[in-house]
Amino acid sequence: MNTDSTLHIEKVTSTRVGEVDFDNLVFGKTFTDHMFECEYKNGAWQRPTIKPYGPMLVYPGMKVFHYGQAVFEGMKAYKDENDDVFLFRPEQNLERINKSSKRMAIPEFPKEIFLEALNELVRLDKDWIQKGDGNSLYIRPFAIATEVGVSASPSKEYKFMILLSPVQAYYKGFVKVLIAEKYSRSADGGVGAAKAAGNYGAQFYPTSLAQEKGFQQIIWTDSNEHKYLEEAGTMNVFFRINDTLITAPTSDRILDGITRKSILDLAKHNGVNVDVRKLTVSELIAAAEDGSLKEIFGAGTAAVVSFISHFGFKDKIYELKEQSDSFAVMFKKQLNDIQYNISEDPFGWRKKVELF
Numbered sequence: 001m002n003t004d005s006t007l008h009i010e011k012v013t014s015t016r017v018g019e020v021d022f023d024n025l026v027f028g029k030t031f032t033d034h035m036f037e038c039e040y041k042n043g044a045w046q047r048p049t050i051k052p053y054g055p056m057l058v059y060p061g062m063k064v065f066h067y068g069q070a071v072f073e074g075m076k077a078y079k080d081e082n083d084d085v086f087l088f089r090p091e092q093n094l095e096r097i098n099k100s101s102k103r104m105a106i107p108e109f110p111k112e113i114f115l116e117a118l119n120e121l122v123r124l125d126k127d128w129i130q131k132g133d134g135n136s137l138y139i140r141p142f143a144i145a146t147e148v149g150v151s152a153s154p155s156k157e158y159k160f161m162i163l164l165s166p167v168q169a170y171y172k173g174f175v176k177v178l179i180a181e182k183y184s185r186s187a188d189g190g191v192g193a194a195k196a197a198g199n200y201g202a203q204f205y206p207t208s209l210a211q212e213k214g215f216q217q218i219i220w221t222d223s224n225e226h227k228y229l230e231e232a233g234t235m236n237v238f239f240r241i242n243d244t245l246i247t248a249p250t251s252d253r254i255l256d257g258i259t260r261k262s263i264l265d266l267a268k269h270n271g272v273n274v275d276v277r278k279l280t281v282s283e284l285i286a287a288a289e290d291g292s293l294k295e296i297f298g299a300g301t302a303a304v305v306s307f308i309s310h311f312g313f314k315d316k317i318y319e320l321k322e323q324s325d326s327f328a329v330m331f332k333k334q335l336n337d338i339q340y341n342i343s344e345d346p347f348g349w350r351k352k353v354e355l356f
């Protein structure tokens, strides 16, 4: 049982917000004044605490360093023209981090504490959120195994933390992607559907090889045959062939993206024909060659919607022409307008942060 679930708050004595160059932020490098921390030990989550952002005590023997027992989430807060602040589908992130935790043998985190801590943390650091298109506060909840011991077994101690980082757009402009032929990000029965830390770390090497060839990201294919198109970099991926929007079904291998599912709902709302199915590389090449492939775009919290201008496959580069009736542009605008409280939110996705 939890010993004391009352949120304890230690505020900074003076804010660092005045020192930040908000026009030149590097994604995820600047953190706000406060962070959230809750320890798990003796079979229970301990007192949840908000405290000044800063270094923490770690021991080299902690299991997270040896076995990568760690999960994370990505979410955002947005400020509207009246200085009101909104989260986007926060319960979905909590549900997903708990699913990821279960897969990584980490205890689930209580929903009420998460939502209260999130509201309070964003409220305290609301002055770090800039208004305007592309500006937001990236929220990084994560859980790590903190028990000391290198036996290969689940930790008995953890830390659940939330950091806040003011950000601008993740990708500026168009992205070139390379279709994976050798490496895979996930496999059946693996951790592809979880936001497990090592799942992302394992992408760095193949991505760096793609970058040497002039691509920013990889379109991941299935690990068995490299036949099916699955994700793009750290995002879900959508294809438009003629006027049908296609994306892979979620599975063990594919993250159940919140932006992904929101785009699927928006597509249905807009009367767009949606086909959630496996798309093969050869179908994609055929569609690129006969002109029916209109668009490819990635979808994720950090990048929102990321426009793909070229894709590479086996030494050949295929270019995608800009569409005057782009689905990607339409979904990005509709999502943005909901997130920034510019339009109505018929889906009930937007959650106002209680600022006072």
Ligand code: COI
Residues within 6 Å of the ligand: 073, 074, 075, 200, 234, 300, 301, 302, 303
């Ligand atoms: C997100 O979109 O939140 C991600 O997971 C990307 C992150 C790895 C920067």
